[in-house]
Amino acid sequence: MDTGKRAAGERAVEFIKPGMTIGLGTGSTAYFAIKRLGTLVRNGLSIRAVATSVQSELLASEEQIPLIPFSEVEVIDIDIDGADEVDGQLQLIKGGGGALLREKIIAAASREMIVVVDESKVVETLGRFPLPVEIIPFAWELTYKHLVDMGANPKVRHIGNTPFVTDNGNWILDCSFNQIQQAEVLHAALNDIPGIVENGLFIHYATRLIIGYTDGSIKEVTSPYPAKKFF
Numbered sequence: 001m002d003t004g005k006r007a008a009g010e011r012a013v014e015f016i017k018p019g020m021t022i023g024l025g026t027g028s029t030a031y032f033a034i035k036r037l038g039t040l041v042r043n044g045l046s047i048r049a050v051a052t053s054v055q056s057e058l059l060a061s062e063e064q065i066p067l068i069p070f071s072e073v074e075v076i077d078i079d080i081d082g083a084d085e086v087d088g089q090l091q092l093i094k095g096g097g098g099a100l101l102r103e104k105i106i107a108a109a110s111r112e113m114i115v116v117v118d119e120s121k122v123v124e125t126l127g128r129f130p131l132p133v134e135i136i137p138f139a140w141e142l143t144y145k146h147l148v149d150m151g152a153n154p155k156v157r158h159i160g161n162t163p164f165v166t167d168n169g170n171w172i173l174d175c176s177f178n179q180i181q182q183a184e185v186l187h188a189a190l191n192d193i194p195g196i197v198e199n200g201l202f203i204h205y206a207t208r209l210i211i212g213y214t215d216g217s218i219k220e221v222t223s224p225y226p227a228k229k230f231f
């Protein structure tokens with residue numbers, strides 16, 4: 001069932017070379033990359049890694065992958081992460097697992113961001129998947145209202161009856177925009193709203209996309225755009 005995810009995740013690890021610093025993404029596709037990397041590390045590959053979530057940190061520890069805190073990182077060589085949607089320009093929606101803030105910080109600090117998905121994540125236009133927006137719980141009602149006024153139909157993400165809390169102590173509003181035609185404009189408009197910490201649009205962060213298919217084959221696409229980097 002996860003053949004496509006496994007194929008994409010494991011292929012991404014082939015780009016890793018000894019001595020590199022690696023960003024470990026979050027989710028069920030990044031899982032396969034972390035598992036494979038763990039095998040290579042236990043067989044002698046020397047790398048160090050920084051995790052995008054507590055969940056990935058725990059998995060990496062189990063796999064005996066050497067972890068360093070983000071404060072010790074100058075630049076990450078390769079970040080491997082999943083996505084909830086990807087379009088033909090390698091624009092992404094991320095945050096289905098609630099880790100979008102650290103994922104974006106780590107992607108921005110990486111020379112290369114390899115995005116690993118199965119074929120179900122590839123779309124013509126972003127927006128079918130509700131866009132996760134991380135917000136400060138303080139005065140969340142006002143932030144929520146701004147999003148309602150934008151027509152985003154926000155929903156507070158819950159686990160059972162309790163709001164989902166991110167690794168950073170924040171909440172997620174899942175927003176429906178349906179067809180996002182101008183992702184960069186929407187990204188800027190969202191991050192302009194007080195109370196929004198970050199949103200799940202990743203515009204020109206991915207440098208390479210690996211799509212895995214149910215038959216185990218893969219397709220690779222490199223971004224024609226210069227990636228946004230902050231290091």
Ligand SMILES: O=C(CO)[C@H](O)[C@H](O)COP(=O)(O)O
Binds near residue numbers: 028
């Ligand atoms: O952005 C993410 C977590 O915040 C994940 O990368 C995204 O949700 C994809 O996950 P999966 O590979 O399990 O479908």
